[in-house]
């Protein structure tokens with residue numbers, strides 16, 4: 138495999154229109170509703186597969202209808218599933234995403250099986266079968282986080298690259314992940330996450346702290362695109378102006394673009410260009426995966 142993605146997979150119910158709930162039994166009419174593949178790890182894995190990487194996803198889903206939908210959608214996209222436990226008695230996770238007309242959104246998440254992944258679920262056999270290991274949604278998975286530094290260390294000893302996208306911490310405690318970042322080749326936060334994880338408000342100083350420990354920092358910056366810092370240099374890449382339908386999962390599609398470029402042998406500077414375009418193109422449709430680009434769409438010149 139080119140890449141093993143580890144983390145959350147669940148359906149997303151995306152609701153559009155007049156979605157700011159009014160209580161008191163008010164009924165509001167929506168303009169759109171889609172049940173789509175969600176979970177940052179799942180969206181990243183689907184994006185990697187669409188970009189031509191042979192991709193597996195290690196995830197925890199339950200033995201229920203949402204688990205079945207999740208499995209089907211991933212299989213359709215050519216992602217090989219590794220499911221350590223399905224009969225935990227816990228329901229598959231679910232997110233309900235409220236998308237008003239502006240580009241804000243609210244997300245309600247039932248964790249279900251999502252927090253049940255454990256470090257020992259990532260075996261040496263899994264690591265030996267991949268070039269790269271990417272972990273998503275760390276703060277939704279405290280059991281995995283507790284032993285991830287050791288997993289990343291083992292991975293690197295086997296010559297497997299490591300990357301991490303923590304995503305937001307719903308507890309907003311932002312517990313230290315310094316031990317994990319020491320073994321992380323590429324950290325992929327947005328600006329909020331970069332500040333929170335480092336405890337440093339100034340973006341450049343925050344990145345510099347991590348780069349000093351040898352980690353490449355790739356920061357997603359919404360419509361503005363991305364910035365990257367690595368030992369000895371830095372770079373930025375613009376987003377594409379697109380007609381945005383839904384930004385759910387844009388950061389995860391961005392990650393897929395970055396990994397595809399790097400695993401193709403491109404530089405970090407080139408990889409953030411691919412990543413920013415992949416993120417932007419993914420916003421053209423509802424949900425995280427429907428509008429994810431192919432390699433041809435990302436880089437028509439090279440593919441021709």
Ligand SMILES: Nc1ncnc2c1ncn2[C@@H]1O[C@H](COP(=O)(O)OP(=O)(O)O)[C@@H](O)[C@H]1O
Nearest residue numbers: 327357358359360362376387388391413416417
């Ligand atoms: N409104 C937008 N217009 C164009 N591109 C966007 C927009 N929002 C996000 N993107 C693209 O998706 C990438 C990731 O989105 P961002 O919102 O920064 O990440 P996250 O979802 O992790 O917070 C951006 O770097 C950019 O390339």
Ligand SMILES: [Mg+2]
Nearest residue numbers: 304327388389
């Ligand atoms: Mg994100």
